[in-house]
Amino acid sequence: MKRRSIFLALVLLAWMTPARSQSGFAKLEGMWSDPPSTVVGSFCFFSCTDTGIEQLNKLLDDPANDSLPANELIGRAKVFEGAYIKGLLTQEALKHYPLDPLKDPGYTRCEPWGLARQMFAPHQLEIRQRGKDRVELLYGEWTARRTVYMDGRKIPAGTKPSRLGYSVGRWDGDTLVVETSGVAANIFGVAADATLHSAELRTVERFARSADGKTLMLTATLEDAATFRQPLVLKKIWGWAPDQKIAAYDSCELPAESKTGGKR
Numbered sequence: 503m504k505r506r507s508i509f510l511a512l513v514l515l516a517w518m519t520p521a522r523s524q525s526g527f528a529k530l531e532g533m534w535s536d537p538p539s540t541v542v543g544s545f546c547f548f549s550c551t552d553t554g555i556e557q558l559n560k561l562l563d564d565p566a567n568d569s570l571p572a573n574e575l576i577g578r579a580k581v582f583e584g585a586y587i588k589g590l591l592t593q594e595a596l597k598h599y600p601l602d603p604l605k606d607p608g609y610t611r612c613e614p615w616g617l618a619r620q621m622f623a624p625h626q627l628e629i630r631q632r633g634k635d636r637v638e639l640l641y642g643e644w645t646a647r648r649t650v651y652m653d654g655r656k657i658p659a660g661t662k663p664s665r666l667g668y669s670v671g672r673w674d675g676d677t678l679v680v681e682t683s684g685v686a687a688n689i690f691g692v693a694a695d696a697t698l699h700s701a702e703l704r705t706v707e708r709f710a711r712s713a714d715g716k717t718l719m720l721t722a723t724l725e726d727a728a729t730f731r732q733p734l735v736l737k738k739i740w741g742w743a744p745d746q747k748i749a750a751y752d753s754c755e756l757p758a759e760s761k762t763g764g765k766r
Contacts, residue, residue: 682707
């Protein structure tokens with residue numbers, strides 16, 4: 503079992519060591535999709551935390567768990583991580599916790615996700631440079647498209663809240679840093695549907711490529727005084743998938759009892 507833990511540590515070391523290009527920037531451009539089929543890849547398929555990873559490590563290192571499948575240990579670590587996230591929620595946020603997935607407007611009305619959920623969407627993420635002053639993030643889920651302004655501008659005061667907010671970016675060495683605000687309040691779900699959030703949500707995303715070039719790592723800090731007692735830091739992993747393409751999203755089917763019927 504310790505071999506699993508050692509492998510996990512090696513994966514995390516690659517996570518923390520971004521690849522360098524001749525230009526000094528990480529080569530993030532291209533198509534990314536499902537993470538590698540590793541313990542940490544499975545654990546962080548949607549999102550994960552350092553606390554959850556540490557708990558998973560402890561479970562993997564415990565000889566008493568040697569006969570248990572990795573998926574069961576991942577599930578136990580996720581329960582522990584869920585309790586950790588719940589402990590960060592304010593009293594106001596706890597009023598909406600846990601959210602009922604059957605009331606998710608993405609399910610009941612085929613409404614696309616808001617930023618706090620979209621940034622951790624599974625499957626494809628395509629990153630493209632658009633001229634010298636913009637980066638585009640295109641997600642396979644909902645075919646959601648984000649523009650990140652890289653020209654040094656600040657987020658305009660009085661920005662009208664929108665589903666995905668207003669994003670500005672910069673390079674920190676080889677890491678792409680994206681700051682976003684102006685996100686509409688109470689869009690269903692933060693990461694894995696933990697709770698609602700207010701219009702004061704601010705996020706800082708840091709995208710970096712691993713040293714071997716095979717994975718893209720996101721570390722996202724979410725701040726919202728109405729929702730979190732302290733900033734929530736979530737992570738996610740994608741795998742390099744240059745042969746994949748993002749098709750038009752038509753996977754949302756309304757429940758049979760819906761009066762509107764049909765597909766998005």
